Amino acid sequence: MKRYLCILAFATSAVAVALLASGPKSLAAGAPQAAAATVEVKIDNFSFGPAELKVSAGTTVTWINRDDIPHTVVSTPDPKVFKSKVLDTDEKFSFTFSKPGTYPYFCSIHPKMTGKVIVQ
Amino acid sequence: MSKKAVNDEILHDHNNDGIDRRGFLKCMAWAGTGAFCVIKGGVLNSYSLSKLSEIGPSEAAGELSFVQISDSHMGFNKPANPDVVGTLKAAIDKVNGLATPPQFMLHTGDISHLSKPEEFDTVDQILKGSVAKDVFFVPGEHDLLNDDGKQYLERYGKGTKGAGWYSFDKKGVHFIGLVNVLNLKAGGLGTLGHEQLEWMEDDVKHLKSSTPIVVFAHIPLWSVYPEWGWGTEDSAQALAYLKKFGSVTVLNGHIHQTMQKVEGKVTFHTAASTAFPQPAPGKADSPGPMKVPADQLRGILGITDVNYVRGQHALAVVDSNLG
Numbered sequence: 001m002k003r004y005l006c007i008l009a010f011a012t013s014a015v016a017v018a019l020l021a022s023g024p025k026s027l028a029a030g031a032p033q034a035a036a037a038t039v040e041v042k043i044d045n046f047s048f049g050p051a052e053l054k055v056s057a058g059t060t061v062t063w064i065n066r067d068d069i070p071h072t073v074v075s076t077p078d079p080k081v082f083k084s085k086v087l088d089t090d091e092k093f094s095f096t097f098s099k100p101g102t103y104p105y106f107c108s109i110h111p112k113m114t115g116k117v118i119v120q
Numbered sequence: 121m122s123k124k125a126v127n128d129e130i131l132h133d134h135n136n137d138g139i140d141r142r143g144f145l146k147c148m149a150w151a152g153t154g155a156f157c158v159i160k161g162g163v164l165n166s167y168s169l170s171k172l173s174e175i176g177p178s179e180a181a182g183e184l185s186f187v188q189i190s191d192s193h194m195g196f197n198k199p200a201n202p203d204v205v206g207t208l209k210a211a212i213d214k215v216n217g218l219a220t221p222p223q224f225m226l227h228t229g230d231i232s233h234l235s236k237p238e239e240f241d242t243v244d245q246i247l248k249g250s251v252a253k254d255v256f257f258v259p260g261e262h263d264l265l266n267d268d269g270k271q272y273l274e275r276y277g278k279g280t281k282g283a284g285w286y287s288f289d290k291k292g293v294h295f296i297g298l299v300n301v302l303n304l305k306a307g308g309l310g311t312l313g314h315e316q317l318e319w320m321e322d323d324v325k326h327l328k329s330s331t332p333i334v335v336f337a338h339i340p341l342w343s344v345y346p347e348w349g350w351g352t353e354d355s356a357q358a359l360a361y362l363k364k365f366g367s368v369t370v371l372n373g374h375i376h377q378t379m380q381k382v383e384g385k386v387t388f389h390t391a392a393s394t395a396f397p398q399p400a401p402g403k404a405d406s407p408g409p410m411k412v413p414a415d416q417l418r419g420i421l422g423i424t425d426v427n428y429v430r431g432q433h434a435l436a437v438v439d440s441n442l443g
Contacts, residue, residue, distance in 0.1 A: 046406035068198040069408050070234060070262075076306040086234055086265040089198070106306035109261045112349045114306050 038062050038094070041115070043071050043087070043107075048115035055097060057119050062094040063087070071113065076104040184291040184428040187215050187222040187252060188336070190373030191393035193262065194243045195233035200396040200409035201417060204233075205242065210442045211394040211423050212250045218425055222252045223290070228373035228391060229260030229301065229338030235267070240275055259284055260338040260374060261301040269302060285316050287323050293428055293435075294327055296320065298337035300352045310339030310352035310374075317354065321361045332367040332428060332435065340372040342381060342388045345401035350375055359386065367433045371424070375407070378422070378439045389437050392422035418443025 039059055042049045044066040055061065063073045065087040073093050075081040081103060084093035097103065097119040107113040192208050201207060215222060225247070232239035240263075247255055257276040264272055269283055280286040283299040298320070300310035312320075324333070335341065341358065344350040362368045368386040376398035381388040396409045397420040404410070412420060422441040429436075 046408060067408065068200070070265075072265075088234060104306065108304060109265070110349060111304040111306055111308045112347070 040064060042066050043073075046110055046113055048107075048113060051114070052116045052118065054118045054120060057098055057100050058096070059119070060094050060096040061117060062092050064092045065089055070109065071107045072109055073105055074108045076106055076114075183430040184293055185218075185220045185222050186224050186226065186290075186426050187218070188226045188228060188371050188373075188391050188424040188426065189215070189394055190228040190338075190391040190424075191230040191260065191376055191395055192227070192243055193230050193233040193393065193395035194239040195236055196395055196409075198409060200411045201421075204395040205246070207418065207421050207442060208243065208246050208394045209249070210418060211421070212246060214423050214440060214442055216249075216251045220425075220427065222425065224254035224256065225250060225252045226295075226297075226336050226371060227255055227257045228336050228371060229258050230262045230373065230393075231257065231260070232263055233395075235263055235265035235271060237271070240271075256288070256295070256297060256336075257284075258297045258299060258337055259301055261304070264302060281319060282315055285319060291428070292430065293332045293334060294324070296323065296333065296335045298335060298341075298358070300337050300339045300341070300355075308353060309346060309349055310337075310341075310355075312337075312352060312354050312358055317357050317361075320358055324361055324365075327365075329364040330366055332369070332433075333362055333365050334369045334371065334426075334435070335362070336371040338372065339374045340379075340388070340390055341370050342383075344375060344379060344390070345407075348401065348407040350401065350407070362386070367435070369426070369435045369437065371426075371437075376410075377420075378424075380437075385433070387434055387437065389424070391424045392420065392439060392441070394421050394423070394442070397421065416443075 039053065039055055039061050041053060041061060041063045043063055046067065046069075048063070053061065063084070065071050066089070068089055070086045070088045072086055073082065073084040075083065082095040082105070086109070087093055097117060100119045103117040103119065105115050105117070189211055193204055194208070196204050215225070231243050259269060259272045259276070263269070273280070273284055277284050280297070283302045285297055285299050287294060287296045289295070298312060298316065300312050303311060303313065305311070335358070337352070339352055340350055341352050341355040366385055370386060370388045372388070372390045373393070375390050376393035376396065377390065377400065378392050379390045397412065398407050399410050419441050421443075422439050425438045425440065427436045427438075
């Protein structure tokens with residue numbers, strides 16, 4: 001029993017060390033989505049959904065066009081942080097946000113379509 | 121649409137220029153159903169399109185006759201119209217069947233749907249079947265994808281400046297092709313830009329005020345519905361340069377439906393698409409392709425026939441549908 005407890009204690013502390021080593025962000029609960037591999041933004045009806053997306057640094061955001069008309073995903077300020085080719089129906093564009101910040105973007109074909117990615 | 125009297129005499133001539141605004145507006149409102157308005161000797165005559173053959177070429181023709189087509193969106197293949205090749209061919213058949221053969225055509229943009237080379241090639245091929253061999257283009261936002269318009273200029277930019285603007289004269293009428301679909305800003309409308317506006321000011325500076333002007337550009341140069349981006353943020357400046365002229369006709373596309381507006385000496389007109397219709401302003405969540413029953417589609421697609429009679433002020437602008 002003692003040995004078993006010993007191993008358990010060691011395993012637990014090993015896991016704890018591993019968690020601590022990966023940084024506090026992944027331990028944060030509730031706030032921005034945990035560093036998931038990919039988060040999706042759906043483009044449909046001339047709008048981005050969600051229009052405002054909060055993610056943590058290192059997340060890859062994938063836009064997928066479900067509309068029956070082509071769209072693009074272009075970061076608003078110059079110089080452009082990201083700029084997709086034209087996306088026809090069911091085509092995708094991905095970008096990995098490594099640096100925290102606010103990234104407004106729009107569709108360069110239909111500029112009234114705007115969105116924002118907030119990276120924390 | 122209720123039936124109206126065939127001939128309307130001038131009732132109110134506020135500007136003393138021989139044009140009855142109210143009568144002209146009434147006539148323009150019929151245009152979507154296929155009415156034909158000719159201003160001759162100051163009297164507004166209107167005929168239904170079906171009676172056109174009875175009028176006779178000299179009465180309908182005037183001096184200059186051309187056609188505007190728009191928004192062919194070659195490459196589009198969704199339910200709103202799975203056969204944009206067929207409807208463009210039907211539009212050209214319509215052009216070829218006009219009582220007065222047009223001397224040339226204007227294409228007010230969105231020639232292609234995805235700026236693919238084969239899409240442009242297909243449109244060029246179909247347009248070769250028109251009796252009007254000369255076609256003057258301006259780009260739509262769908263024609264400048266991925267390369268900021270480099271391919272468009274290679275194909276259609278000969279003799280143009282900047283992003284593809286230019287002017288030319290036909291039978292004493294001055295045509296100005298403008299580009300308002302490049303460098304669109306987030307949340308913004310169509311834009312002409314400083315360089316193009318300066319060129320335009322210079323282009324019209326020395327023209328006599330009696331010169332009829334036709335301006336053509338993709339996105340409407342008046343505020344049709346800003347919520348959907350249906351307007352041009354700096355068009356007021358362009359129109360200011362045209363204030364001295366007695367007759368200005370603005371021809372646009374982009375909204376895939378016919379609309380008219382008369383403001384002083386300027387007549388604004390948008391053309392139907394040859395590919396698919398879009399909803400009326402605010403009548404849907406978004407301005408995307410509008411699906412209608414298959415047997416109604418060709419009734420909402422169309423071409424625009426324009427006639428100019430020398431000495432008269434306004435050009436006669438007539439829409440007709442494909443079905």
